[in-house]
Amino acid sequence: MDTPTAQPLVLVVEDYQDAREMYAAYLSFSGYRVAEATNGVEAIEKTIELLPDIILMDLALPRMDGWEATRRLKLDERTKHIPIVALTGHALAGYAEGARQAGCDAFVTKPCLPDALVAEIQRMLSAKSESGSARKSARPGRTRN
Amino acid sequence: MHGSVAPVVQVAASEHDARLGLVEFLLASTDLQASARRVIDWLVTQARIRHAVIALAEPSSSQLLIVAEHGVSSTAIVDFVLTRDDEAHPLIKAMHRKEPSYFDGQQTFRSPLEGGFHGVPLRLDDSEPPVGLLLTSAVASEIRSEVIWVATMLARQASRLMSRDALAETRFGQERMLLYSIINAVTDPILLTDTEGKLIIANTHAEKLFAAPEDAGEGWRRAVGLNNMLFSAALSTSAMSESELARRELLLVDPLEGSDLLFELLSSRARDERQGTYVVSVLRNVTDLARAKEEIEESYRTLRVAQAEVRDERHRLELIIDSVADPILVTDQEGDIVLMNEPAERLFNLRADADETTERRINSNGAHLTSFVSNVLTRTGEQRYRGEIQLTDPVSGRALPVEGVAGTILSEQGELMWVVTILHDMTEALEKRRLAAQLEIKVQAATAELAQQNELLRRQHIALEQASALKSQFLANMSHEFRTPLNAILGYTHMLLHGVTGPVSEQQRKSLTRIDSNSQHLLALINDILDITRIEAGRMPLNLSSFEIPELVNEVMSELEPIISRSSLRVTAKMLRTLRPIKSDRQKVKQIVLNLLSNALKFTPAGAVTIAASYDEHRRWVAISVKDTGVGIAGEDQTKVFEDFRQLDASPTRGYGGTGLGLSICRRLAQMLGGTIELRSDVNKGSTFTLRLPVRLRRR
Numbered sequence: 001m002d003t004p005t006a007q008p009l010v011l012v013v014e015d016y017q018d019a020r021e022m023y024a025a026y027l028s029f030s031g032y033r034v035a036e037a038t039n040g041v042e043a044i045e046k047t048i049e050l051l052p053d054i055i056l057m058d059l060a061l062p063r064m065d066g067w068e069a070t071r072r073l074k075l076d077e078r079t080k081h082i083p084i085v086a087l088t089g090h091a092l093a094g095y096a097e098g099a100r101q102a103g104c105d106a107f108v109t110k111p112c113l114p115d116a117l118v119a120e121i122q123r124m125l126s127a128k129s130e131s132g133s134a135r136k137s138a139r140p141g142r143t144r145n
Numbered sequence: 146m147h148g149s150v151a152p153v154v155q156v157a158a159s160e161h162d163a164r165l166g167l168v169e170f171l172l173a174s175t176d177l178q179a180s181a182r183r184v185i186d187w188l189v190t191q192a193r194i195r196h197a198v199i200a201l202a203e204p205s206s207s208q209l210l211i212v213a214e215h216g217v218s219s220t221a222i223v224d225f226v227l228t229r230d231d232e233a234h235p236l237i238k239a240m241h242r243k244e245p246s247y248f249d250g251q252q253t254f255r256s257p258l259e260g261g262f263h264g265v266p267l268r269l270d271d272s273e274p275p276v277g278l279l280l281t282s283a284v285a286s287e288i289r290s291e292v293i294w295v296a297t298m299l300a301r302q303a304s305r306l307m308s309r310d311a312l313a314e315t316r317f318g319q320e321r322m323l324l325y326s327i328i329n330a331v332t333d334p335i336l337l338t339d340t341e342g343k344l345i346i347a348n349t350h351a352e353k354l355f356a357a358p359e360d361a362g363e364g365w366r367r368a369v370g371l372n373n374m375l376f377s378a379a380l381s382t383s384a385m386s387e388s389e390l391a392r393r394e395l396l397l398v399d400p401l402e403g404s405d406l407l408f409e410l411l412s413s414r415a416r417d418e419r420q421g422t423y424v425v426s427v428l429r430n431v432t433d434l435a436r437a438k439e440e441i442e443e444s445y446r447t448l449r450v451a452q453a454e455v456r457d458e459r460h461r462l463e464l465i466i467d468s469v470a471d472p473i474l475v476t477d478q479e480g481d482i483v484l485m486n487e488p489a490e491r492l493f494n495l496r497a498d499a500d501e502t503t504e505r506r507i508n509s510n511g512a513h514l515t516s517f518v519s520n521v522l523t524r525t526g527e528q529r530y531r532g533e534i535q536l537t538d539p540v541s542g543r544a545l546p547v548e549g550v551a552g553t554i555l556s557e558q559g560e561l562m563w564v565v566t567i568l569h570d571m572t573e574a575l576e577k578r579r580l581a582a583q584l585e586i587k588v589q590a591a592t593a594e595l596a597q598q599n600e601l602l603r604r605q606h607i608a609l610e611q612a613s614a615l616k617s618q619f620l621a622n623m624s625h626e627f628r629t630p631l632n633a634i635l636g637y638t639h640m641l642l643h644g645v646t647g648p649v650s651e652q653q654r655k656s657l658t659r660i661d662s663n664s665q666h667l668l669a670l671i672n673d674i675l676d677i678t679r680i681e682a683g684r685m686p687l688n689l690s691s692f693e694i695p696e697l698v699n700e701v702m703s704e705l706e707p708i709i710s711r712s713s714l715r716v717t718a719k720m721l722r723t724l725r726p727i728k729s730d731r732q733k734v735k736q737i738v739l740n741l742l743s744n745a746l747k748f749t750p751a752g753a754v755t756i757a758a759s760y761d762e763h764r765r766w767v768a769i770s771v772k773d774t775g776v777g778i779a780g781e782d783q784t785k786v787f788e789d790f791r792q793l794d795a796s797p798t799r800g801y802g803g804t805g806l807g808l809s810i811c812r813r814l815a816q817m818l819g820g821t822i823e824l825r826s827d828v829n830k831g832s833t834f835t836l837r838l839p840v841r842l843r844r845r
Contacts, residue, residue, distance in 0.1 A: 018633040022640065029645045089628035111632035111668060113639045 008053035008125055009033040013043040013069070014087070015061050019110075023056065026114035032121070040064025044072055047079050054121055054128075059088045059099060067102040074103030083124050087112065163191050164294070171298060177201070177306045178322070181213035184279075184299045189215050192291040194281045198257045201267075201277035201303060202229055202240070209240075209278065211257065212322070216282075219326035221257045239264035240278045243271055245293070247286035256280070263288050267300040276303040334428040340414075342377030345423060354397055354406075354428075361400075368400035379410055380424060395428065407432045472547075472568040478522065478561050480515050489568070492536060492545075499539070506539040514549075518564050521551045528553050534568065546571045617682035624675040631671070635664050673806040680813045687817065689842060692731045694758045694769065695720040701739045702756075708746050715753040716746075724758055727767050728841045733814045734769075737822070740807045741771040741834045749775030752831070761837075766820075770835040778826040786824065787812045811836075818842055 010032045014020035017038075024034045035050050037043040039061045047055060055073070059066035066086060073079045086099035089110040099107050108120055167187050174180045181199045188194040196216035200209040209227040231237050235254055239246035243266070250261040258280050265288075267277040279296045325348075328335050334351035338344055347355060355376065357369040379395045395410040412426040463486070466473045472489035476482050485493060493514065495507045513534050520530040529552050536545040547568040554563040638661045641649060649657065679685040698718050702709070709716050738756075745754045752774030759768055778786060787808050808822075815822045819839045826832035 016629055016633075019629065019636065022633060022636040026636070026640055026645060029640075089625040089632070110628045111635050114636050114645075115639065115643070 007031055007033045009035060009050060010121060011035045011037060011043065011046055011050065011052040011055045013037045013040075013055060013061065013066065014058040015039060016058075019058075023114060023117060026118060027121070030118045032118075038062075040066060040069035043069045047073055047082065048076070051079070052082060054125055055082055055084045056117070056121070057084050057086055057104065059086055067098060070099070070102040070104055083128055085120060085124060087117075160191065160291075163187065167295070167298065171302045174302075175306060177303060178212045180302045180306070181299065182322075184295055185213045185215045188281060188292065188295060192281075192289050192295070194289075194292070196258050196262070196280075196282035198225075198280040199267075199277060199299065200225075200227065200257075200280070201307070202275065203307075214257065214322075214326075217257050219323065219330050222323065222326060224255065225257050236264055236278060236280075240266050240275045242266055245288050245296075247283065247288070249286075258282055261285070263292065265292060265296040267296055267303060269300050269304045273304070276300055276307060333430065334408075336376075336426045336428075338380065338424050338426065340380070340422055340424060342373070342380045342424075344373075351428070354400065357400065364403065365400045368398045368403070372397045372400070376410075376426075380412060380426065394431070397428075405432070406430060407435050469567075471570070474514070474566045474568075476514075476518050476564045476566065478563075480518055480522065483563065492539060492568075502542070503539045506537045506542065510536045510539065514566070517549050518551055518566060521553050521564050522561070528555075533571070536568075546575060548574075614682070617678050620674060620678040621682075624671045624678070627667075627671045631664060631668055635661065635668070638664065670806070673810060676810050677806065677813065680810070680817065685817065687730050687842075688732065689728055690731050691726045691728045692734075693726050694724055694767065697731065697735055698738065698756055698758065698769070701735060701742055704739065705742060705746065708743070712746060712749075713751060714746065714749055717753070717755050719755060719757040721759045724760070724767070727838065729818050729838055730842070733818060734836075734838065737811045737814050737836055738769060738771070740811050741822075741836065744807060744834075745771050745773040745775065745832075749773040749831070760840075765840055766837050767840055768835050768837050770833055772831065772833040774831040777828040777830050777832055778824065779828050783824050783826060787822070 010027050012020055012023050012027070012034060014023065014036075015038050020036055020038070024036055027034045035046055035052060037046045041064050043055070043057065043061075043066075044064075046052075057066045057070060061069070066088075070084050070086070073082065073084065080103075083105040084103065085106040085108055086102075086104040087108050087110060088099070106120060106124055108117060167183065170183050171180050174183070181201070185197050185199060188197050194215070197214065198211055198217055199213045200211045202209050207228045207230055209229060211222050211225055214222060227234060227236060229237065232241075235246075235248070235252065236256060239248075245263050245265040248256070248262055248264065250259075256262070260282060261284055262280050262282045265279040265281065266275045267279055268275040277300075279292070279299065281292050328346075328348040329350075331348060332350060334354055335348045336344060336351045336355065337346040344355060354372050355369060357366045361369075375395060375397055379393060393410050395408045397406050397408060398404075399406050407430070408428040409431045410426060410428055412424050414422055414424055416422050463484075466484075466486035469486060470488060472492055473486045474482055474489045474493065475484040482493065492510050493507060495504055499507065513536055517530075517532060517534050520532065521528075529550065531548070531550050534547050534549050536547055537543070538545050548571050549566055549568045551564050551566040553561050554565060556562045638657050640646065642654065642657050642661065676685070695718070698720065702716065702718065742754070742756065754774075755770075755772045757768075757770050757772070760766065761768065812822050815836060815838070819842050820837050823835045823837070824832060825835075
């Protein structure tokens with residue numbers, strides 16, 4: 001890529017355009033690079049293509065749901081290191097567990113305010129950089145506005 | 146002078162005397178019959194001849210006449226007819242022989258003597274014709290010398306005396322002898338006496354009573370003397386009365402046995418010109434008769450008693466069978482009714498005044514009965530027969546189905562004597578059976594209906610469960626669908642407020658803040674609905690852990706600190722020092738306490754709010770109470786506050802905020818935790834909500 005200090009790339013997977021663009025806008029506003037996908041198949045394609053630093057994955061998706069996409073990504077050697085934060089409107093018990101079993105690293109319930117979501121992503125990325133110091137720093141900067 | 150067969154024998158002295166006695170008698174006698182009788186007697190006593198007959202041939206008559214006999218039945222004498230000219234007759238032949246003839250008993254002609262006998266011709270010498278024949282019983286051809294001798298004696302006597310007169314006399318004698326034998330043949334004693342009772346003629350049976358042989362004992366003689374006396378006395382009393390036939394009882398003594406003999410004495414007087422008046426008496430032995438009469442009387446008495454008993458028995462039997470309500474009949478082997486009780490009479494007895502219809506019904510009943518009874522009569526070996534008979538009530542004509550049991554009564558010999566039939570009216574039983582069947586049908590119908598209802602209920606229950614599950618699912622889905630747009634609303638409002646899209650004016654900020662708070666309220670409502678849905682769907686898991694109540698209370702107070710600090714309320718916690726950790730779902734307990742405290746803060750304009758925690762007496766329950774000095778809740782509303790979407794001030798949910806679901810959720814959560822929430826309140830004085838929880842919650 002261009003610079004080693006490049007901003008972390010977040011792949012936002014969400015079929016609901018308003019929500020997707022809202023999170024994308026706020027993430028960009030918060031200094032992250034953002035890529036978007038609208039379903040599970042596209043999410044896998046974009047992940048393999050872009051190798052994002054973290055994925056924000058809605059679970060209820062058309063074509064391929066979030067659980068299945070997560071399972072496939074976590075089985076792929078190229079993508080299995082990428083942390084996935086599950087996002088769902090269902091607060092019922094079992095959803096969080098199902099997401100965790102599919103391979104999600106964190107679970108966030110909608111409605112989730114943009115700054116709360118950004119805080120969670122920040123937490124995940126710093127945890128990742130601490131566990132694997134060999135990897136490039138994922139600390140986001142606000143260099144780009 | 147003797148025939149060649151006559152052996153010359155030396156006779157004993159006593160026999161010599163006997164012969165001499167006979168000869169003397171014969172010489173003195175002019176009566177040929179008496180002589181003949183004497184000869185017979187002599188033969189019986191001296192020669193031990195058992196049976197003997199003397200028949201004489203009258204010169205003027207062709208017949209041979211029996212003049213004396215011994216041991217020969219009067220019938221045989223009467224039957225004896227022998228003609229002198231019948232020269233072919235063996236007895237005539239024997240008479241004409243010189244020597245005695247022996248008949249061995251195999252002879253085919255009729256003779257006065259049965260068995261073997263000798264026929265000895267009576268003749269003076271060979272030149273003279275025979276005068277008669279002597280028959281003496283014998284077992285062998287050898288003949289005794291006495292017989293030969295006596296035959297000679299008799300022949301001489303006969304030729305001496307046989308003249309016309311003598312023969313006439315002989316004929317008369319034969320008749321007299323016949324009379325004797327007839328009289329003797331009569332078993333009743335017969336006597337001919339003079340009016341004094343002096344014996345003239347007596348038959349042998351009378352002789353037994355009234356004459357003693359010379360060698361009889363003293364007792365015999367006395368008995369005979371007594372009998373003669375009694376008889377004379379009886380006769381003399383009968384002589385007094387001039388009745389022709391006197392009849393009286395006479396008690397005599399049996400000379401041989403010494404026992405009493407009772408006779409009926411029949412005596413009648415007869416007048417004879419030659420001999421004057423004499424009396425003929427016949428004695429009939431009625432000893433046995435009297436005894437028999439007594440016995441008969443006794444039997445008769447017994448019979449009468451027995452009859453009376455039978456009558457009583459029968460009467461009793463009739464009473465018994467009459468007392469039985471079921472018809473009972475006794476029929477004989479012919480099938481005819483011999484006994485029946487009153488109920489049976491109603492069915493089978495044709496009364497004289499019965500009309501035609503009744504008669505027809507009774508006859509029909511009788512026919513049915515007969516065919517029923519014939520079942521036991523015809524089936525051998527079966528003593529009982531049970532079956533149904535279709536009878537008719539003779540009066541009303543109503544059909545009368547009866548069950549009949551027929552049993553046989555057998556004699557000791559096993560012959561069928563009677564058939565006893567008992568009938569039992571089955572109308573009632575049939576009616577009961579019919580009703581029972583109806584009832585059964587009704588019960589079955591009711592049962593089926595019940596089963597149907599049950600099935601319906603079961604299906605309704607399933608449908609309800611499905612509906613409930615659908616409702617829960619619907620609510621869950623709905624809350625999700627709500628969240629998605631709400632998420633966008635909240636997110637964009639948030640971004641606008643954070644100036645992501647550029648700076649906002651103060652007026653814009655105020656509007657955005659309103660949007661945000663209403664969105665937050667909507668989210669709270671959605672969350673509360675979701676909570677209730679989860680609890681009701683049983684999808685709210687319990688996470689048990691051990692935790693300290695004071696710590697939890699502090700947490701709640703610090704979370705509400707912004708609200709507390711904004712109010713002017715005095716908020717304090719009073720925790721019992723000895724409180725120990727409880728085991729429950731910490732998050733849910735916290736949710737309840739948070740709700741109670743925020744309610745208290747919300748509804749208390751001024752004063753104090755106190756949170757206290759303590760044990761109950763037995764330390765099984767812990768109570769966390771939140772007490773305020775707020776508006777209070779009226780008694781009638783105290784249960785309503787726990788209902789869904791209930792805030793007592795109906796208009797201004799806006800005034801106090803909150804979803805109106807808080808207490809409803811709290812109560813549901815408390816129930817999940819095995820506890821309760823109680824409310825005590827007075828209007829304008831404040832409320833106290835108390836949460837009671839088990840110290841240790843166990844999973845069910």
